[in-house]
Amino acid sequence: MITSQQLIERIQKNVGVPWQSQQSDGFSDGILFGSPEATVTGIVTTWTPTLDVLRKAVSSAKNVIICRQAPSYSRGERAPVAWRNAPAPSKEMLDKDPVWETKQDFISKNNLLIIRFCDNWDARRTDGQLRGLAKALGWKKFHLAQSAKDGYEPRNVYFRLPATSLNNLAEGIKKKLNIQGFRVIGKPESSIAKVALTHGLLLVADAEQILREPGVDAIVTGDAVEWEAAPYFQDVVAAGKAKGLILLGDEASEEPGSGEVADWLKGFVTEVPIEWIPAGDPFWVLS
């Protein structure tokens, strides 16, 4: 038997970095919903706890959900302006919101525990999100790793792929990840070989830093603010400094990392079943 408090303590012991839990300005890692004394019946890892993911967890008799995004559609106030784009909805607004009410009812009726695990996972020496995404893409063998040990230290983001066109690269990735909401900047016929792979939201400072490495043809990432890194990349292409930006979508770029979290947990939590349930691409597109 293991309680949710014991689970958190075990995660803290194994994470390998000093635990940061007191962020004064928003959602921090730890229990967002549920009691520390509750007995864990099973663990689901996911990018974001959608109602659909919560239902799947309940139907497989798992009561703990470990996620990157908070369930209430916001990152709170914790992130810099460019990341959050808006303050979190107020408590008054959430309390009278019918969608949130349904979700909250489902969480409490089923005694679910929602544990956010993002900042501390990202603070580890190995970028688990990057490793998960590289694996999902089948790119491990193309990684220009700078260390023999693991290779997925943060900023170790470069891959040399067999040369192909930007369009072929994009089509291949789309098929591999089985996603729809997939956007590209650059000329489809450009030849691409050296690619930087990142996840989540790409900021201008990230793009600038990544492109300091010589010979980078394209960046593959999750999302970009449309008055920041997206037009920055339009200009990068217009100036001939690189050839393409592929935006997988935030979910698609971060979700394989939740699979890594599940695998990692299995190394030190053996009492209960652990399952990665992807939230899935939220979007469809016109054909």
Added chain:
Amino acid sequence: MKLSRRKFCQVAGTGLLVASPLVRALGQSPSTLTAREVVARIKKNVGVPWFTPTADDFKIGDPDAPITGITTTFMSTLDVLQRSAAAGNNFVITHEPTFWSAADVVSDLREDPLYNYKLNFLEKNKMVVWRFHDHWHAHRPADGIFTGWNKAMGWESYASPGANPFSHEYVIPETSFEDLARDMQKKLNTHSMRLVGDPKLRVTKVAHAGHYIQQCMQVLANVDVVLVFECREWEAAEYVRDAIASGQKKALIQLPHEGGEEAGMDECARWMKTFVTEVPIKFIPSGDPFWMPT
């Protein structure tokens, strides 16, 4: 020789107006109008008192130098600046930033080769960039961006004010969600529209929900379809996905930022022509930045 307006625009459109021998040959003295004078006219015509703080200001160039022509655009990308220079317009009025941040902060960009490339292009071509964002939204009688968007969609007669200043609501003739999306894609000339919801859902009430999750929460209850652009992917799309999972009949269209606002800068060019007649004025679309693989 008096130049007809049509001829004048043709000449200006080729970029030849800046070549003074031709101007002299045509007997037309070059305009002495400056960017600062144009902005003064905008302030006089915008219909609201000018307010601060505001992003609406000169971002680069000499506001007191004579201008050769005016470009209005949604986003002053390098491509738009190049096309503007080729069209002979050295004054660019942009709705969105030039240097990739809301406040066009350049202090961190001094070493960035791309920043320097763009800066050199602007300086070499003696271009002036002025941002027109806050006050074009504040324009009265109506937000200039939405006026342009409503015209582009042909939805002027369906529009009514929404729950907040950015949430215009529309009651359109009933259609399916998919057909609405197709119609919108065509009229707004976008190719990176992303959708949440049942393609066959019958829809008639549609609203803009701005960029933020709070706005989406405010409007979703009253409508079938929310339109959003430039929002974080863990906000509106996930909210509407849960609304649908909880049994509500709702849908979401996530447009590129241009799809939501670019038509408003076409409107801006039309509006400015009513009080700036000395130089040509042209809307140059920055266009949907994205494409999607099949």
